[in-house]
Each structure stands twice: as C-alpha cells, then as structure tokens.
Amino acid sequence: MDELLNDEQKQLRDSAMRLCAEKGGAKRARSLRDSGQELDRDALDAMREAGWLATMVPEERGGLGLGASELYLLLEPMGRYAVIAPLLESAAVAWALARSDNTDPALSRLLDGKSLIVPALQGDGCNFRNATQGFIGHVEDGKLVAKGTVPFVPFAASADGFLIEVATSGETMLCVVDGKAPGCAVSAARNVDGSASGSVTLTNFSIAPDAVVAKGDDALDRASAVADLLALGTSVQLLGICESAMTMTLEHVRTRKQFGHPLGSFQALQHRLVDNYVDLEVNRSLLHRICSVWSDGGAAPAMIAGAKARNARVSTEMLRTGLQLHGAIGYTDEHDIGILWKHALVLGARYGNELTQSDRFARLTMEEA
Amino acid sequence: MNWDIASLFSDDTAEDRQFRAEVRDWVRDNAPPELCHQRHRIAPPELKPWHHKLYERGWAAPHWPKQYGGMGATLMQQIILFEEIVRVGAPTPYPHGLNFIGPIIIQAGTEEQKARFLPGILSGDSTWCQGYSEAGAGSDLASLQTRAVLDGDHFVVNGHKMWTTNGHYADWMFALVRTDPEAKPRHAGITMLLIDMKSPGLTVRPIQTLKGDSEFAEEFFDNVRVPKENMLGGLNQGWRIAGMVLGGERFTTGHPRYALVYLRQARQLAKQTGAWDDPGFRHRLTTLEIDLLGFLAYYRHAAKLHSAKAAPVSMAPVIKIAGGTLAQRSADLLMQAAGAQGPMIDDISLSGDAVNVASELFEMRRVSVGSGTTEVNRTIISKRVLELPDA
Numbered sequence: 001m002d003e004l005l006n007d008e009q010k011q012l013r014d015s016a017m018r019l020c021a022e023k024g025g026a027k028r029a030r031s032l033r034d035s036g037q038e039l040d041r042d043a044l045d046a047m048r049e050a051g052w053l054a055t056m057v058p059e060e061r062g063g064l065g066l067g068a069s070e071l072y073l074l075l076e077p078m079g080r081y082a083v084i085a086p087l088l089e090s091a092a093v094a095w096a097l098a099r100s101d102n103t104d105p106a107l108s109r110l111l112d113g114k115s116l117i118v119p120a121l122q123g124d125g126c127n128f129r130n131a132t133q134g135f136i137g138h139v140e141d142g143k144l145v146a147k148g149t150v151p152f153v154p155f156a157a158s159a160d161g162f163l164i165e166v167a168t169s170g171e172t173m174l175c176v177v178d179g180k181a182p183g184c185a186v187s188a189a190r191n192v193d194g195s196a197s198g199s200v201t202l203t204n205f206s207i208a209p210d211a212v213v214a215k216g217d218d219a220l221d222r223a224s225a226v227a228d229l230l231a232l233g234t235s236v237q238l239l240g241i242c243e244s245a246m247t248m249t250l251e252h253v254r255t256r257k258q259f260g261h262p263l264g265s266f267q268a269l270q271h272r273l274v275d276n277y278v279d280l281e282v283n284r285s286l287l288h289r290i291c292s293v294w295s296d297g298g299a300a301p302a303m304i305a306g307a308k309a310r311n312a313r314v315s316t317e318m319l320r321t322g323l324q325l326h327g328a329i330g331y332t333d334e335h336d337i338g339i340l341w342k343h344a345l346v347l348g349a350r351y352g353n354e355l356t357q358s359d360r361f362a363r364l365t366m367e368e369a
Numbered sequence: 370m371n372w373d374i375a376s377l378f379s380d381d382t383a384e385d386r387q388f389r390a391e392v393r394d395w396v397r398d399n400a401p402p403e404l405c406h407q408r409h410r411i412a413p414p415e416l417k418p419w420h421h422k423l424y425e426r427g428w429a430a431p432h433w434p435k436q437y438g439g440m441g442a443t444l445m446q447q448i449i450l451f452e453e454i455v456r457v458g459a460p461t462p463y464p465h466g467l468n469f470i471g472p473i474i475i476q477a478g479t480e481e482q483k484a485r486f487l488p489g490i491l492s493g494d495s496t497w498c499q500g501y502s503e504a505g506a507g508s509d510l511a512s513l514q515t516r517a518v519l520d521g522d523h524f525v526v527n528g529h530k531m532w533t534t535n536g537h538y539a540d541w542m543f544a545l546v547r548t549d550p551e552a553k554p555r556h557a558g559i560t561m562l563l564i565d566m567k568s569p570g571l572t573v574r575p576i577q578t579l580k581g582d583s584e585f586a587e588e589f590f591d592n593v594r595v596p597k598e599n600m601l602g603g604l605n606q607g608w609r610i611a612g613m614v615l616g617g618e619r620f621t622t623g624h625p626r627y628a629l630v631y632l633r634q635a636r637q638l639a640k641q642t643g644a645w646d647d648p649g650f651r652h653r654l655t656t657l658e659i660d661l662l663g664f665l666a667y668y669r670h671a672a673k674l675h676s677a678k679a680a681p682v683s684m685a686p687v688i689k690i691a692g693g694t695l696a697q698r699s700a701d702l703l704m705q706a707a708g709a710q711g712p713m714i715d716d717i718s719l720s721g722d723a724v725n726v727a728s729e730l731f732e733m734r735r736v737s738v739g740s741g742t743t744e745v746n747r748t749i750i751s752k753r754v755l756e757l758p759d760a
C-alpha cells in the first residue's frame with residue numbers, strides 16, 4: 001500500500017525513480033564493485049544537482065524544506081536500483097548542520113559538492129556500542145583537542161569531513177571536522193556489495209571553535225536524531241531492495257517452467273511469496289508512518305529501532321526466497337538477485353543490525369508495564 | 370513509546386478526538402460490569418440489554434445510512450466506537466445482523482423486506498445467523514448443496530448447514546442455498562433466503578467448541594418451507610448478493626487489539642512467573658512487539674486509504690494474514706509466560722485482574738479459520754495481486 005501523496009510528492013517520487021533507474025541498476029553496481037570504487041560519484045552528483053542532499057534543509061538555508069517522508073521517496077528507489085551513494089548520510093548531515101546558525105561554510109561545501117561530509121557517530125543504534133570507542137576531548141590552551149576511534153563508518157575513505165560527537169568532561173559537542181586535517185586517519189575495509197566502511201581515528205586532533213555545531217543536550221539530541229535518521233533511511237533502502245527482489249522473483253517464477261508448469265503455479269511457492277509480500281506491506285506502512293511523524297518529533301527512537309530490526313529481518317527472508325526460487329542461477333555472480341542480496345546484507349548490518357536494533361527496542365520499551 | 374491503541378499512530382482529527390472522549394465517558398458509565406472482561410462467551414440473550422442501550426444511544430449501527438437508523442459514520446468513528454467499547458472489556462454487538470445481512474438488505478432488499486427486518490436488526494430484538502458453510506462446503510463455498518426447490522409461492526429447503534455462529538439462538542438465518550444444480554459456474558446457481566428459525570422441519574443442534582462453549586451450531590433442513598418473499602435479491606443471485614458486505618467490517622474483526630492485550634499481559638505475567646528472566650522469552654516478546662508496531666501502522670494506513678476509497682485489493686487479505694498470525698503468536702507467547710500454570714483450567718490472577726491463558730489461546734484459533742482461512746487469503750493475494758499463474 002502506498003501513501004497518499006500530494007502532487008509535489010508524486011513528482012519527487014517519479015523523478016527519483018527515473019534518476020535511480022538511469023544511474024543505478026545491478027549491472028552498474030557490479031561494475032562499480034569490480035572497479036574497486038566504494039561509491040557512485042556520478043549518481044551522487046546527479047542527486048546533488050537535483051537538490052536531494054538538501055531535502056531536509058529549510059528553504060532559507062538553500063534547501064528544499066521537506067521532511068523525512070520526502071526523503072523516503074528518494075531512498076526507496078535507491079534501494080530498488082542498488083545505487084551505492086551516501087545520499088542518506090549527506091542529507092542527515094545537512095539536516096543537522098542547518099539547525100545551527102554558524103554552519104554556513106560547511107553546509108554550502110556539502111551542498112555544492114565540494115566536500116563529502118558523513119556522520120561518524122558512535123552510539124546507540126549507530127554502530128556497535130562499545131564503551132572504549134568514540135571520541136573524547138579536552139581543552140588544551142583554550143582549544144578543543146579530540147582523540148579516539150569510531151569504527152564502521154560508511155563511506156569514510158571517500159569523505160572529506162565528518163560529523164562527530166566529542167565527549168568532554170563538561171559537555172558533549174557536535175562538531176563538523178575536516179577529515180584531511182592532521183590527526184585524522186581512516187582505515188577502510190570493503191563490503192561484499194562493493195561499498196566500504198572505515199574506522200575514523202583521531203589523535204591529538206584540534207577542533208576549531210567554529211567547528212562546534214552544537215553543545216550539551218542540544219548536541220546529544222541532534223546526534224541521536226541523526227543516528228535515528230540513518231537507521232530509518234537505511235530501512236527504507238532495504239525495503240526498496242526487497243521490492244526489487246520481489247519483482248525479479250515474480251518474473252522468474254512466471255516464466256521458468258518445470259514439470260510442464262510455470263514455477264509460479266505451485267502453491268507451495270505462491271504462499272511463500274505471499275508471506276514475503278505481506279511482510280513488505282507491513283514494513284512499507286511502518287516506514288511511511290514513522291517518516292511522516294519524524295519531523296514533528298513524533299517518532300520515538302524505539303519505533304525506529306523496531307523498524308530497522310524488522311526491515312533487516314524481512315530482507316533476509318525475502319532474499320532467501322528470492323535466491324531459493326532462482327535455483328542454481330541464483331548462486332551465480334552473473335545474476336542480479338545476488339547483487340541485491342549482497343547489498344541487503346550490507347544495509348542490514350549497517351547502523352545496527354537486526355539483533356542490535358531489536359535489543360535496543362527491548363531496552364527502550366523495557367520499563368513499560 | 371505509548372502502546373495505547375487510541376493514541377499510538379493515531380489519525381484522530383479534532384472532531385474524532387471529541388467523539389472519542391464522548392464515547393469513552395458514555396461507555397464508562399453505561400457498559401454493564403457483569404459483561405466486561407468475561408472469560409466466557411456472552412451469548413446473544415445476555416448481550417441484548419447492552420445492544421439495546423447502544424441502539425438507544427444511536428451507536429448500534431454507526432455505519433448504516435441515517436435513513437435506516439444509522440449514523441452515517443465515518444470509518445474512523447466506527448473504529449473509535451469499537452476501540453472505546455473494547456477498552457473497558459465490554460463485548461460489541463454480534464456482526465451477523467448489523468454488519469453482514471443488514472447492509473445487504475439495505476442494498477438489495479425490497480421495501481417490504483427493509484421495513485420488516487431492519488428495525489429488529491438495529492435494536493437487537495432479532496438475532497441473526499449466517500448459514501453459508503456446510504459439512505462439504507467450507508473454503509470451497511460454491512460447492513454448497515443445501516437444496517431449495519420452488520413449490521408454488523414457497524421454497525422447499527432440504528439439506529444441512531454447519532458452523533453457524535449463534536444458530537441455536539437465532540430468530541433468523543440468512544442462508545445460501547442451491548437453486549440450480551446444473552449451473553456453470555457453480556456459484557451461478559445459488560440463492561439467498563431469509564429463513565425463520567422456528568420453521569417446521571428445521572432442527573438445530575449446538576456444537577461445543579474447544580473453548581467449551583457452544584458458539585456455533587448445525588441445522589438440518591427437512592422440507593422446510595420458506596415463503597418466496599423471503600428471497601433476497603433475484604433467483605440465482607445469491608453469490609453476488611453475499612459479496613455486498615461492507616469492507617469496513619475488516620477493521621473491527623482485524624483490529625490489532627488482541628495482540629496488544631496479549632503482549633501486555635505476557636509482559637506482566639512473565640514478571641510474575643519469572644519467565645521475564647529468560648532472554649529467550651524477552652527476545653520473542655520483542656519480535657512480536659515489533660510486529661505489532663508494524664501491524665498497527667498497517668492498520669492505520671489501511672483505514673486512511675479505505676476512507677479515501679483508495680484501498681488496494683490486497684488490504685483485507687493482508688489484515689487477515691498479518692493480524693491473524695500476530696494474534697495467534699501473541700496468545701502462544703502468553704502461554705509461554707504462564708509456564709506450567711498456562712494449561713490450567715482456573716484463571717490466573719494478574720495484578721488484580723484475571724486472565725485465562727488457555728481460553729484465550731483457544732479463542733484465537735478462530736481468526737485463521739472463520740470467514741476465509743489464512744490459506745484461502747494467501748491464494749487471493751497470489752492470484753489477484755501477485756498475478757501468479759494457475760496450475
């Protein structure tokens with residue numbers, strides 16, 4: 001079931017479908033992977049030119065002034081066409097920057113495509129929680145100096161800058177920092193879909209006062225909102241991958257014949273696909289709903305944790321059916337279903353996998369009667 | 370996160386909120402305490418005074434057009450009424466008259482039939498039952514064989530109906546009967562008759578359910594004479610007529626409230642029994658709560674689209690499959706939370722309330738069998754939505 005969209009949203013969805021169809025697809029994802037690139041620059045540029053990075057930036061700051069529901073409309077086709085590019089990460093950073101007054105330079109660099117800035121957040125729902133990791137800071141000669149590591153940051157190797165959270169003895173700071181500055185090192189590792197993520201390590205890294213985007217509770221709230229948005233948006237991409245896998249599998253079982261009949265005429269297979277379909281329908285409604293209340297603060301973190309866990313779980317199940325119903329061809333690198341699977345594995349694990357997020361859901365709802 | 374059915378993912382408008390408050394106050398003051406939170410099934414005679422109260426308040430048939438005594442209510446108002454009645458644990462009126470045959474009579478009945486039958490349905494003075502299923506005709510309903518032969522100005526009915534909810538309490542049955550045994554396709558030979566349950570030759574035998582009560586019954590028809598004017602719609606039009614039920618019905622039978630109540634009880638009970646300390650229990654609870662969250666979103670989304678007349682074909686079967694599965698799994702988990710106490714016949718006391726775990730588990734069997742099984746609904750999606758080929 002789709003959301004009731006207004007005309008502007010319909011246009012946005014249609015142009016997103018077109019752009020992703022043109023700049024995406026399994027073939028392109030495969031060749032990108034084989035050429036060793038962790039992201040599709042060309043696709044990202046096209047998205048930036050279309051204004052997508054600024055989806056959730058207010059109009060007076062040069063953005064589209066839209067909300068998470070519109071971001072949904074962009075991300076779903078990205079999943080569907082397996083476009084590997086940090087649209088979500090950029091849009092989330094842009095949203096966070098646009099909520100401070102002193103961020104014009106960083107924001108325009110990001111929106112003009114001069115710098116790729118991605119979140120490198122350590123915390124609940126973002127990456128594995130680990131008390132020894134994350135950035136800590138202290139003030140030295142009146143200057144903020146940070147150190148520490150945040151692992152598994154998607155697109156870290158290509159990024160020019162990071163949105164980071166620095167814990168100091170007094171308060172937490174949300175900062176936007178230059179990734180090429182001395183004291184910042186990135187070590188990246190490739191994922192099975194061709195994308196990569198990296199550990200960002202800061203050593204004796206000095207942060208200029210104008211790099212501080214927010215402080216205290218404001219910094220904590222904004223960092224959590226970014227982490228939530230990343231988990232939410234990744235879930236939307238996962239849903240897109242699943243839609244694609246469903247279409248591909250339906251086409252296959254309608255045409256492939258065995259025992260004199262199309263595979264799709266066997267009820268055992270029909271009902272299995274229906275169960276996947278039902279799960280996808282539920283996920284779509286859940287994501288629509290959370291996105292529509294996100295901008296007004298109506299999306300409790302537990303909802304997002306639940307949505308990420310459920311989308312990760314369902315993607316595993318959908319792709320299991322998809323691969324199985326393709327038989328041996330599904331086990332080849334040549335067939336596109338495998339590309340979708342690998343992309344789903346990566347997005348499923350990113351920003352908290354099924355079990356991490358379901359555990360987080362449990363903690364967030366624990367005290368309830 | 371607030372798990373309250375009324376507020377989580379609410380789409381209430383300002384008017385809806387006002388209506389909800391009004392209903393909530395009225396239900397609190399008027400719902401008969403002896404009917405609330407009952408473990409046993411409230412049979413039609415016991416329910417009648419409550420039905421009548423709702424009728425007097427104008428809330429028995431919110432979805433009926435005003436000219437027939439309804440409220441002409443929006444789907445949201447219907448859902449609100451339902452939610453606020455079940456909030457206090459009170460039963461809702463049986464659907465067979467108000468939701469099934471009532472709307473069909475409104476659409477397909479003659480003026481005489483409307484005048485004769487609608488007032489009793491509305492007030493609850495007459496109890497109705499649905500005579501569709503037979504021993505040999507369940508999922509494959511079109512294979513039904515109870516025969517009706519026209520003899521002058523009467524139909525003579527012979528055969529056997531089964532699984533008829535409230536058959537032994539009913540004053541009237543709306544029945545699908547075979548009037549043309551040669552018809553192809555088979556459903557082109559079926560007619561809808563309104564049958565007086567006191568007719569000579571009609572024998573009713575209650576059937577005890579797993580739950581221990583007699584929810585349904587079977588009926589034997591031995592040359593039962595049904596006046597011709599009790600035919601609803603035309604001869605051999607029964608199948609089409611039966612399809613005139615309003616889609617809004619799904620929103621009460623498919624409401625997420627069972628899962629919501631069971632999971633809340635499972636949480637509380639687990640803390641009482643110690644099951645809470647078991648990580649396996651908590652993980653399963655979490656998985657189901659996440660499913661509930663998703664299904665609540667789907668349900669609200671469906672209501673919105675249905676109200677905008679934009680609901681897809683898949684909606685009713687998805688509600689049935691997702692909601693039914695979730696409700697059953699939630700009842701299963703409640704049984705796990707109860708441990709060895711679970712299968713005991715006595716109620717378990719749970720912070721002041723009583724819960725009967727096994728009885729709830731039995732109750733939930735119905736959701737995947739009654740009015741179209743889960744499998745039949747899967748087949749509907751695979752044919753009509755996924756457009757998968759026939760064998």
Ligand SMILES: Cc1cc2nc3c(=O)[nH]c(=O)nc-3n(C[C@H](O)[C@H](O)[C@H](O)COP(=O)(O)OP(=O)(O)OC[C@H]3O[C@@H](n4cnc5c(N)ncnc54)[C@H](O)[C@@H]3O)c2cc1C
Pocket residue numbers: 498499500501502503504506507508509531532533534535584585734735738739740741742743744745748
């Ligand atoms: C609580 C309750 C109340 C009821 N109230 C009424 C009532 O008031 N009036 C009335 O007329 N009926 C009533 N029914 C009957 C109900 O409509 C039937 O039980 C239902 O249609 C299924 O028919 P069946 O029981 O004969 O099962 P069957 O049709 O024999 O099915 C048995 C199993 O086989 C599966 N199956 C059947 N065909 C297929 C297929 N083609 N592919 C895959 N699987 C298949 C079914 O899904 C089911 O799991 C009630 C039933 C219950 C449980």
